[in-house]
Amino acid sequence: DQQVKQNSPSLSVQEGRISILNCDYTNSMFDYFLWYKKYPAEGPTFLISISSIKDKNEDGRFTVFLNKSAKHLSLHIVPSQPGDSAVYFCAASPSRGGFKTIFGAGTRLFVKA
Amino acid sequence: DTGVSQDPRHKITKRGQNVTFRCDPISEHNRLYWYRQTLGQGPEFLTYFQNEAQLEKSRLLSDRFSAERPKGSFSTLEIQRTEQGDSAMYLCASSYGQGVDSPLHFGNGTRLTVT
Numbered sequence: 001d002q003q004v005k006q007n008s009p010s011l012s013v014q015e016g017r018i019s020i021l022n023c024d025y026t027n028s029m030f031d032y033f034l035w036y037k038k039y040p041a042e043g044p045t046f047l048i049s050i051s052s053i054k055d056k057n058e059d060g061r062f063t064v065f066l067n068k069s070a071k072h073l074s075l076h077i078v079p080s081q082p083g084d085s086a087v088y089f090c091a092a093s094p095s096r097g098g099f100k101t102i103f104g105a106g107t108r109l110f111v112k113a
Numbered sequence: 114d115t116g117v118s119q120d121p122r123h124k125i126t127k128r129g130q131n132v133t134f135r136c137d138p139i140s141e142h143n144r145l146y147w148y149r150q151t152l153g154q155g156p157e158f159l160t161y162f163q164n165e166a167q168l169e170k171s172r173l174l175s176d177r178f179s180a181e182r183p184k185g186s187f188s189t190l191e192i193q194r195t196e197q198g199d200s201a202m203y204l205c206a207s208s209y210g211q212g213v214d215s216p217l218h219f220g221n222g223t224r225l226t227v228t
Contacts, residue, residue: 004155032214043117043204043219044156051214089155099144099208100169101217103155 003027004092006104013111019077021107023090026071030092034101035064035075038087047088048075080111115139117220119205125226126195133191134223138207145188146217147180148204149173156204156219162188195227 005024013019021035031052036044050057050064050073057064063076077084090104118137126132138145143164148156159178160170164185177195182188192199202224206217 006155009153034216036217036219041221043206043221044217045219046216049214049216091155099163099215100146100158100161102158103148105153105155 002105003030004090004102004104006090006107008107009105010108010110013080013109015082015111015113016079019075019080019084019109019111021075021077021088021090021109023073023075023104024071025073025090025092027092027094027102028071029094030102032093033064033066033073034091034093035062036089036091036103038089038106044089077109080109082111082113085109085111117205117207117218119203119220119223121223122221123224123226125228128195128197128227130195131191131193132195132225133189134203134205134225136188136190136205136220138187138205139209139218142207142209142218143185144208144210144215145182146206146208147188147190148206148219150202150204150222151200159190192225195225197227200225200227 034049035047037047038044066073087106089106091101093101120135146161147159150156162182177193180190202222204222206219208215
């Protein structure tokens with residue numbers, strides 16, 4: 001039962017261009033969404049989040065968009081840099097029933113110089 | 114903020130043996146989580162604590178797994194009678210807050226290999 005889905009296992013982008021990572025969810029109880037970034041041999045690190053009462057949140061080069069009706073969110077990275085090459089996990093938390101965070105399978109981003 | 118610390122970083126054990134992992138969360142964080150990650154998958158929720166109380170356990174967590182967080186500080190995850198399917202990265206995370214909007218801070222994990 002995959003409640004958070006990242007259907008693209010990998011994405012390759014040229015340096016300076018936009019990277020768009022997509023995520024779909026099925027549980028309508030989710031109301032807090034996050035993106036984490038993971039480098040090899042390290043734990044995931046928090047990148048950016050969005051509450052369900054918003055449709056956009058921006059932090060520097062990173063913007064997350066939320067479409068609640070479609071149960072879809074996306075992470076935009078502009079401009080992409082080689083240091084952004086990592087695995088990106090989409091995650092979601094419900095408003096009730098505990099505070100556990102559910103993760104997608106991840107998308108590996110390659111930014112080519 | 115010294116970050117979440119996990120020990121050991123790697124553990125190789127033979128099938129049937131017991132193993133125990135330790136996690137030291139960020140000191141002011143009241144919530145502590147254990148996740149498991151296998152190759153090509155995202156972190157999979159196992160259990161979490163609010164202070165010293167274990168509030169939720171995944172159905173994936175068999176009776177061979179037990180976690181504790183005495184006095185609401187560090188936590189241990191024990192796996193008894195390990196099986197080859199237990200081989201994975203075990204991640205600990207902590208967070209602070211009363212609501213749902215508290216990002217997790219992860220440690221670098223303990224990689225378990227069961228031979």
